[in-house]
Amino acid sequence: MGSALSYSQRLEVTLPEDPATVIAVVGNSNVLLGDLLPQVDARIAEVEEKSGQKIPAEQLGTARLSLVRGLLGKTIQTKMMRESFLLEQVGIENADKREEADATLSGRARQMFHEAELPELKKQYGTENLRELDGMLRKKGSSLLARQRDFVDQMLGHLYLRGNVNRKPEVSLSEIIAEYDAEKELYFRAERARWEQLTVLNSKFPNEQAARAAIQEMGREAVFGGSMQAVARARSQEAFASKGGVHDWTSRGSLASEPLDDQIFTLPLNKISGVIQDQFGFHIIRVLEREGAGYTPRSEVQDELRSKIRERKIEDSQRIALDRMREKIPVWTLFPDDIPGSKPLPVSLTRRNVSANR
Template identity: 30%
Template sequence: MRPDSWVGGPAESTPWAPPEQRTARPQPESLRANLKPCPGTRIIARVGPTAVLESEVLGAVNELLEQHKDRIPADQLEAQRELLIQQRLKGIIEAKLIYEDARRIIPAEGWEKIHEQLLNAFEESQLPKMIENSGVADRHELDLKLRSLGTSLDQEKRAFCERTLAQQWIQQRIKTDEEITCDRIIGYYHSHVEEFTHPARAKWEELMVRFADFPGKAEAREALARMGNQVLAGAPLAEVAKRGSGGLTAAEGGGREWTVKGSLVSKELDQAIFTLPIGQISPIIEGPTGLHIIRVTAREPERVTPFRDAQVEIREKIVKEQREKQFAEYMAKLEAQTPVWTIFDKNDEQTIISGR
C-alpha cells in the first residue's frame, strides 16, 4: 500500500505527500507571536533569584478597582491598575527581602517548624476570616472568587506566610531598648514647640449673599440687611439662613465648625471671627465674593501643650523615630546585598539593579 493512502488522514498531512501538497508547519517564531500569557503570570519584579508574579498583587488591586469602578472612566482603568500595582509592589518587595534574610539565617530544621506554624496559623485564623469577609460558603468557593480576581487561595497562603514571617523577623531585628533620658525628652519639646502649639480657633454662624447673584453690590447689601434684621427681630439665624443665605452651609442652617485663625481667604472675615464678642451679630462684612453677617458661638485662644502633658507623646515619637531609622538602615543593607528589579524601573527592563 502506498504511504499516501494509509488510513489516518489526507496525504498532505504525511511526510510522503508531494512537496506541493504538504502544509507548512508553523515555525517557533510564529508560535511565540501568537501565544498569550495566562492572567497574573507576568513577572513584575525580581528579588534576587525570586520572581514576583503579577498575581501576587492582582487580587487586591482588582478588588479595589471593583469597589470603585463607578468612579473610574473606562479609558483610565488600565492606567489605574498599573498605578495600584506599582504602589503595592513596594511592600511586597520589602516583605520578600526580609523573608529571604530570615531564610538565610534560620537553620533548616527551625525553618521547617516555623513554616508549619505559619501554615497552621493561616488555616486556623486567616482562612475563616477570608471566607467570612468574601461572603462565600467554603474554601472552594473562596478559591474560585480569588481566581476571578487574578489570584488564588494558594497564592494568598504563600503571601500570608511571607508577610507574617517578615513582620515577626523585623520585631527581632529592630530593637528599641535604648534608654530615653529626661534631657532628651525636654530637648525634643523645645526644638519641636510648633508640634505642641495649637492656634486659636472658633465656631461661628453665617448669613451670606454672593455678588454674582445680584445686579450690583447695593442690591446684595439690601438683601443681606433684610436677613440680618430678621435675626435682630428674634428669628433663629439657622432658619433665616436656610431660607435665603448663599453660604456654603446655608442648607444646614449656616453653622460653621472649628475654624483655625488665618485659614480663611477673607482677611476681614477672619479678623471679625477672632475679635467679635461671642454671641454678638456682626455688621455687614465685605469679602472677595460676597457680603457676610456672622455670629461667633465659641472661641479658643492659641495655646501650647504644657511639657508635663506632652511627655508621654514625646517618648512615643522618639521611639517611633528610632524604629523608622533602624528599619531604613536594615532595608538599605538588604537592598545592597540583594539585587532588585521591577518593571517600573527607568532602566532597561533586562537590567537587574540594586535598590528601587
C-alpha cells in the same frame, strides 16, 4: 557561587522563557521566575482589560521585566526575614538542624494558614470548594499553594521582626520637651476666631438695594428672635448656612473677604455686628471666641509628640533589624542594584537570562 555578570551584561538582562530559572538566591532559598510570573501575567491582563487594548508586543517584554523586578524585591525581603528567623532559631547549627527547624516552624505556619487564612479566603470568594477556590485564585495570578507559601514566609518574617523590633518603646518627658523645643515653630498659630455669620449674595438679588434690605431683615430677625443660627439655617446664603452659620477656628488673614477679616478680629465678643459689605454681598456676624497669636502649649500636643517619637523609635529599631538581617543573609539576585548589599547572580545561573542581542 561562581563568577558574576559585569555591569554591561546586566544591562542586557531579559526574562528567560523557562519558569524554572532561578532569578534570586536568598540564603538557602531560591526564587524561581515561575514563582512570580502568574502575578505578572494577571496584572498585565488586568491592565489590558481596563484599557480595552493589548499592550504592544515591543512593550510587553519591558512591562513584564518591570513587574518581575518589583515583585522580586518584595519577595527577597520577605525571604530574608524568614531566613533570619530560622538562623536565630538554630544559630550556627548544621544544615540538618536548620532543615528540621524549617520543617517544624513551616508546619505550624501552614496550620495557621488553614485555621485563619483559608476560612477568610473562602468567605471572600464565596465558596467552600477548594478546587473552585484555587481556580478563582489562579485567575488573579495566584493559587492556594502560592497563598500558603506566601503566608508561611510572611509569618516567619513577622516572627523575626517581632523578636527584633521594640513595638512599644518608652518615651520620656525629657524627650517630649526636646522634640517640642526643636520643632516649636511648627506649633505657632496666628490669631484665630470662631463666629456666626448671616450672608446674602449680590448674585441672588436684582440689585444692591434689595440685597441690603434682605440682610437687614435677617439681622432684625436674629436680634428679636434670639437665634442667629436658626436664621442662618433658614435664610443665609453662604457655605456654612446648614451649620447655623457657625465658622470654626479660622486664622486671621485666611479669608477672601478683607472687610469680614477685619471685623472678625476687631469686634467685641458676643455682639451682633452691623451690616458688613464686601465684593460678594452683605454680612452680619457675631464673634464667639478669639485667641491671640502664639505657640500651642506643649501640654496640648504632648500626646502627638509622644506618638511621633515612638513611631520614629520603632522605625529606627526596624531599620537596625533589617540592617543586621542583610549582614547575616547573603543574597544573589538578577537585579542587585535593588537590594542593598546583594550580589549579582553567578553566570552559571544567569547565562540563560542574558540577551543574545549583542
